[in-house]
Amino acid sequence: MPDTYFYRYDDFDRTLVAERVEQFRDxxxxxxxxxxxxxxxxxxxxxNGLYLQLHAYMLxxxxxxxxxxxxxxxxxxxxSRKYDRGYGHFTTRQxxxxxxIRLEDAPDALAAxxxxxxxxxxxxxxxxxxxxADHYAGAAVDEIEDPRIWCEIVRQWSTLHPEFSFLPRKxxxxxTGSPNDRAAVRVHxxxxxxxxxxxxxxxxxxxxxxxxxRTPMIGKTLREFLPRDELLAYLEATLRVYNxxxxxxxxxxxxxxxxVHEIGAExxxxxVEAEYLSIRDSALRLPAETIExxxxxxxPPVLPERPMISGRVEAExxxxxxxxxxxxxxxxxxxxxxxxxxxxxxxxxxxxxxxxSAAQMEGVxxxxxxxxxSELRVSHxxxxxxxxxxxxxxxxxxxxxxxxxFAEANIGKITDIIACPGLDYCALANARxxxxxxxxxxxxxxxxxxxxIGDLKIKISGCINACGHHHVGHIGILGVDKNGVELYQLxxxxxxxxxxxxxxxILGPAVTADKVVEAVDSLVATYLDNRQxxxxxxxxxxxxxxxxxxxxxYAAV
Amino acid sequence: xxxxSEAGLPASYVPLSFSDWQQRPEWPAVxxxxxxxxxxxxxxxxxxxxxxxxxxxxxxxRAYSQARLLRGRMGYRGELRAxxxxxxxxxxxxxRCGFDSxxxxxxxxxxxxxxxxxxxxVVYQPTEDGxxxxxxxxxxxxxxxxx
Ligand code: HEM
Ligand code: SF4
Numbered sequence: 001m002p003d004t005y006f007y008r009y010d011d012f013d014r015t016l017v018a019e020r021v022e023q024f025r026d027x028x029x030x031x032x033x034x035x036x037x038x039x040x041x042x043x044x045x046x047x048n049g050l051y052l053q054l055h056a057y058m059l060x061x062x063x064x065x066x067x068x069x070x071x072x073x074x075x076x077x078x079x080s081r082k083y084d085r086g087y088g089h090f091t092t093r094q095x096x097x098x099x100x101i102r103l104e105d106a107p108d109a110l111a112a113x114x115x116x117x118x119x120x121x122x123x124x125x126x127x128x129x130x131x132x133a134d135h136y137a138g139a140a141v142d143e144i145e146d147p148r149i150w151c152e153i154v155r156q157w158s159t160l161h162p163e164f165s166f167l168p169r170k171x172x173x174x175x176t177g178s179p180n181d182r183a184a185v186r187v188h189x190x191x192x193x194x195x196x197x198x199x200x201x202x203x204x205x206x207x208x209x210x211x212x213x214r215t216p217m218i219g220k221t222l223r224e225f226l227p228r229d230e231l232l233a234y235l236e237a238t239l240r241v242y243n244x245x246x247x248x249x250x251x252x253x254x255x256x257x258x259x260v261h262e263i264g265a266e267x268x269x270x271x272v273e274a275e276y277l278s279i280r281d282s283a284l285r286l287p288a289e290t291i292e293x294x295x296x297x298x299x300p301p302v303l304p305e306r307p308m309i310s311g312r313v314e315a316e317x318x319x320x321x322x323x324x325x326x327x328x329x330x331x332x333x334x335x336x337x338x339x340x341x342x343x344x345x346x347x348x349x350x351x352x353x354x355x356x357s358a359a360q361m362e363g364v365x366x367x368x369x370x371x372x373x374s375e376l377r378v379s380h381x382x383x384x385x386x387x388x389x390x391x392x393x394x395x396x397x398x399x400x401x402x403x404x405x406f407a408e409a410n411i412g413k414i415t416d417i418i419a420c421p422g423l424d425y426c427a428l429a430n431a432r433x434x435x436x437x438x439x440x441x442x443x444x445x446x447x448x449x450x451x452x453i454g455d456l457k458i459k460i461s462g463c464i465n466a467c468g469h470h471h472v473g474h475i476g477i478l479g480v481d482k483n484g485v486e487l488y489q490l491x492x493x494x495x496x497x498x499x500x501x502x503x504x505x506i507l508g509p510a511v512t513a514d515k516v517v518e519a520v521d522s523l524v525a526t527y528l529d530n531r532q533x534x535x536x537x538x539x540x541x542x543x544x545x546x547x548x549x550x551x552x553x554y555a556a557v
Numbered sequence: 558x559x560x561x562s563e564a565g566l567p568a569s570y571v572p573l574s575f576s577d578w579q580q581r582p583e584w585p586a587v588x589x590x591x592x593x594x595x596x597x598x599x600x601x602x603x604x605x606x607x608x609x610x611x612x613x614x615x616x617x618x619r620a621y622s623q624a625r626l627l628r629g630r631m632g633y634r635g636e637l638r639a640x641x642x643x644x645x646x647x648x649x650x651x652x653r654c655g656f657d658s659x660x661x662x663x664x665x666x667x668x669x670x671x672x673x674x675x676x677x678x679v680v681y682q683p684t685e686d687g688x689x690x691x692x693x694x695x696x697x698x699x700x701x702x703x704x
Contacts, residue, residue, distance in 0.1 A: 012691035016679040023676060027646065035664070043616060044646055126616070156681045156692065162653035163625055163684070166618025243622045278630060283683035283693070290692050 005138065005375060006067045007152045007297045009117040016159070017114045020121060024048050025107035032104070047127055047165065049120025050106055053425070059084075059101045059109060060123040065133035065151040065175075066094035066378040070365035073376060075116040077361035083109045087357040090346060092418060092469060093172070094132045094378045095123055099425070121159060126167045128158035128239070132174045134182040135379035138300055139341050139387040141333045145194050145202055147177035149295045150231065153286065157232050164239050168246035169254035171239070172211075184380060186210045186219045186501040187472060189256045190238060192231075203227050208238060208268065209260030212466040216503045217257040220265035222272055229291065230276075233284040237276035241268070301373045301388060306338025310392040323398055325447050326409035331394065334387075340394065342372070342386040343379070344401050345408040345416065349445035352434045353419050354382035363404040371397050381418060383411065413450040414458060414524070415441040418469055422462030422479065423486070429462035431479025431486035436460055436516055443517045444524075453524055456537045459494070472496045474538040475523060476504045477516065488516050492523070492541050492549060508550055522552045558640065561670050562658035569636060572609045588640075591619035595626050602633040610656075615642030621654045628655035628685035648673040655685040 009017075024044070031041045042052075051058040061076065068076075076096055080088045083105045084098040091097055101109060113119055123130050131151045138146045154173060158164070164171070175192040176183040185191025191207035204226040210219025226234050238256075245263075247253045260268045317324045332341040344364060347353045356364070364384055368376050371393045372386035379385055384406070389397055401407035410416050417440060420426070422433030437460055444450055459473030463480075470476035476491040487510035494504030511519050526549045527537045541549065570586035572578075578587040579597075586607035589595060598605065608627060610620040620639065627633040639651050640660040648670055651659065659670065680688050 010695070012679045012694065016677060016681075016691075019677050019679070040615075040644060040646075126618075159681050160650075160677065161682055162650035163621040164618070165650055166616050166621065240622050240625075244619055248617060248619075283690075286692075287696065289696055293695065 003301070003373075004069050005299065005301050005373060006065075006069075006148060007294065013156075014114070014117065017117070017119050017121075020048075020119065020160070021107060021110045021114055024110060028103060028107055043125055043166075045106075046125035047122055048106070048110065049123040050101070050103075051124060053099070053427070056099065057101045057103055057106065059098045059106065059120060060091070061096045061098070061113060061118065061120045062123045062130040063094050063096060063118075063378050064130060064155050065137065065148040066135050066380075067133075067137075067148060068376045068378065069116075070368040070374040070376065072116045072118055073361050073365040073368070075112065075118070077358040077365070079109055079112050080361070081358045082112075086359075087355055088361070089421075090354045090356065090378050090382050090384070092380045092382060092467070093130060094135075094380060095130060096378075124170075125165075126169050126171075127165050128154075128161065128167075128171045128173065131155055131158070132172070132183060132188075132380060134176045134178055135377040135385050136182060136332065136341055136387070137177060137377075138298060139334050139339075140178050140182075141335050142178045142180050143335065144179070144196055145177045146295075146298050146300075147175040147183070147192075147194060149291070149298050150175050150192065150194070150204075150228075152294055152298075153231065153291070154235065157235070161239075164243060167239070167243055168248045169251070169256075171242075171256065173235075181497065181501075182379075184472070184496040184501075187212055187216070187469075187496060188219065190235065191219050195225075197225055201227070204231060204234075206234060206238075208272075209257040209265070210501075211255055211257045212469055212471050213255065214252060214464040214466070215257065215261075216466065216471040217261065218501050218503065219257075220260060220268075222265065222269045229286040229288070230280055232286060233280045233282065234272070234276050236279060236284055238272050240275055241271045245271070300335075303336045303339055303388060303390075305336060306390055306392065308338055308391060310394070312392055312395050316395040316398075322407075322409055322447060323395065325451050326398055326407060327394065328451065329409050329411045329413060330407075334389075336388075338391055340389050340391055342389045342394070342397055343411045344384045344386065344404075344406040345410055346383050346406060347410060347416050347441065348405045348408045349415060350438050350442040351405075353417055353437055356384075360404050360406065363400070364406070367397060367400045370400075381411075381416060383416070409447050410450055412455045412457070414444045414453050414456045414520075415450060417441060417458045417460060418473070419460040420462050420468035422460075422468075426462060428465060429479065430464075430481035431462050431488065431513070433460045433462040433468055433477075433479060436477065436479075436488065436513065439517050440520055443521065453528070454534075454536055456524075458520070469496075470494070471503045472501070473504060474536075474541075475520060480510050482510070486513050487511065488513065490519060490523075490553070492546060493538060495538060505546065507546060508554055511553075518556055519553045522556045523549055526552045558660040558662055559666070560638075560658060560660050561666055562636075563670060563674075564657065569607050572607055585635075589620075589623065591617065591623060595623040598627065598633075599631045602627065602631045602635075605633065606635045607638065608633065608635065609638045609640055612639060612641035612643060615644050615647060617642070621650065624651075624654040624656055625685055645669040649676050653680065653682075653684045653686045653688070 207219035377385035419437035461468035491504035588609035
């Protein structure tokens with residue numbers, strides 16, 4: 001068994017997960033026997049990750065901080081084969097969704113997950129959800145501290161938290177340990193950013209009240225610098241204020257962002273700080289030994305330094321143009337000399353973003369075993385990541401990925417689209433999302449052209465709930481319904497990069513489904529005609545404003 | 558509604574609503590809405606024998622915070638009763654927040670209450686029930702969990 005370089009369950013964790021499975025088994029039995037009504041059963045199944053959708057139950061499995069060992073991914077493949085239809089969908093919240101689970105099978109599926117120290121707890125329901133992190137954590141060059149240490153501390157504290165299991169609404173926490181935020185911390189209920197102050201101490205910036213959905217908001221900084229050992233006290237204080245005062249009269253006004261908006265960031269800060277002062281010196285303060293013990297488990301693999309230049313890579317680069325492009329878009333620098341972070345694209349041209357079959361999952365697990373310390377990451381952009389690949393191995397990794405269909409050189413490019421399930425699967429949808437993503441992806445499939453266009457993030461949601469993050473897309477596409485016709489509203493200028501987090505602005509009237517590709521094409525053409533130097537699409541838009549884009553789009557459609 | 562408690566507490570005082578109780582704060586029993594300011598009881602907790610907290614719906618979790626403030630912040634030691642939407646599957650959470658008696662109409666409540674404390678042998682949070690969270694037990698390397 002290969003070593004893992006992230007948190008390993010001990011007997012405490014295993015016991016709790018096993019007991020939880022047995023509790024759920026009993027709840028399912030009572031539901032099937034008619035002892036529980038669907039209304040009573042609903043919150044119980046939801047906090048175990050089980051949704052009821054149009055045709056079947058959907059199981060949402062937590063991948064805490066997006067980190068997976070290859071043996072865990074193999075188990076996910078096995079579960080999707082045994083209890084589902086042999087594929088799964090990686091989501092924007094570092095979860096895996098299986099869409100065709102039978103209620104009777106759900107406890108067994110959860111027991112199978114528990115065999116590899118995984119669970120589906122709190123992936124749904126009005127509780128603290130699976131905590132997400134920078135997908136490059138532990139490997140990134142710019143990292144100050146591995147955010148997953150803190151994600152794990154928060155995971156444990158939030159699991160079956162007795163006070164916060166019936167909050168006004170769901171609660172999402174994201175943590176980044178790098179100045180270049182890859183975890184979208186400003187659009188979460190709580191975002192935490194590790195940084196080093198002038199005294200050289202590392203602490204958290206605490207950002208509260210961000211979120212997308214029907215009222216997109218950028219989070220407010222409640223605390224510039226929080227000492228690390230006081231994290232749980234501060235979180236407990238914030239959650240307590242929210243649990244007591246968050247709105248419960250209207251589902252759409254129940255998120256913490258609305259509370260912060262209504263009472264103001266200043267008042268929110270006062271309330272939270274007062275509560276925090278009363279509990280700061282309680283048992284919630286983290287002893288150094290506890291932090292160290294968890295940090296120790298995230299100790300990175302010892303990688304001997306290697307040459308940055310590899311003859312094999314250079315030879316392949318010269319003979320294979322796609323590989324050369326792939327090196328540029330799918331390979332990122334690693335903190336150790338001679339290594340790289342590789343992103344496998346789950347967005348091959350024309351296919352639904354984020355899907356993987358059981359065989360593909362197993363193939364990815366094999367690659368991780370051979371080339372990446374048996375470790376993987378799931379990104380919020382719905383791709384899979386090999387965090388520790390030797391540069392010399394890149395040609396082989398590329399070849400193996402190509403065999404799986406995951407070697408598209410499009411990371412960060414126009415076809416690396418995030419799209420929600422939309423009208424094809426979702427009861428709340430106004431319009432289809434996946435077919436729109438597929439058409440755009442097909443239209444722009446040429447890799448050389450994509451690389452010429454450069455970094456451009458398209459995000460598509462089928463309705464105002466914004467599961468596809470359209471508000472923060474450089475180009476956001478939102479499905480709307482006008483008298484039974486599916487229309488698409490375009491917005492420009494959204495972003496989630498740190499310091500630049502922005503909600504996009506609506507461009508103009510919504511366009512019909514058959515015009516979406518043309519409209520995107522016009523936006524891109526406007527950019528290409530006007531860009532200066534190495535400007536990205538979104539920079540050109542910021543410099544010029546909407547006018548030239550708008551004129552061209554509406555002249556064309 | 559039937560009343561349950563682990564200790565088999567005898568039926569005690571009749572609680573007054575918060576507004577009535579404010580007129581007669583010497584009365585030892587009060588019933589709060591989940592929007593009533595629980596902090597106002599602080600000067601009186603030494604005399605109070607029964608505090609009833611209300612769950613208008615089982616999914617409305619405000620009274621969990623009220624309970625923890627009473628037990629943890631104010632050191633209330635008397636009976637703490639949950640009423641309203643009180644269901645079997647919430648008992649473990651309620652016990653952890655310091656409730657010790659329950660009004661519920663759900664069938665099988667008594668059996669569930671008897672088992673609720675041992676349903677989970679591991680807890681992660683320090684709360685008012687005095688159970689030692691896993692993070693503390695780990696510091697004492699001689700302790701292993703009992704499966
Ligand atoms: C098909 C079934 C789905 C339904 C019915 C659904 C429903 C919803 C609803 C109602 C919200 C808004 C909640 C609120 O603002 O309080 C929401 C938010 C969200 N959903 Fe979904 N969703 C579905 C699938 C997905 C999938 C597959 C993903 C991931 C790819 C996803 C990712 C998200 C995210 C990230 C948000 C948060 C936006 C925010 O509030 O910050 N959803 N969803
Ligand atoms: S954005 Fe709307 S259509 Fe898309 S998955 Fe969410 S709820 Fe469904």
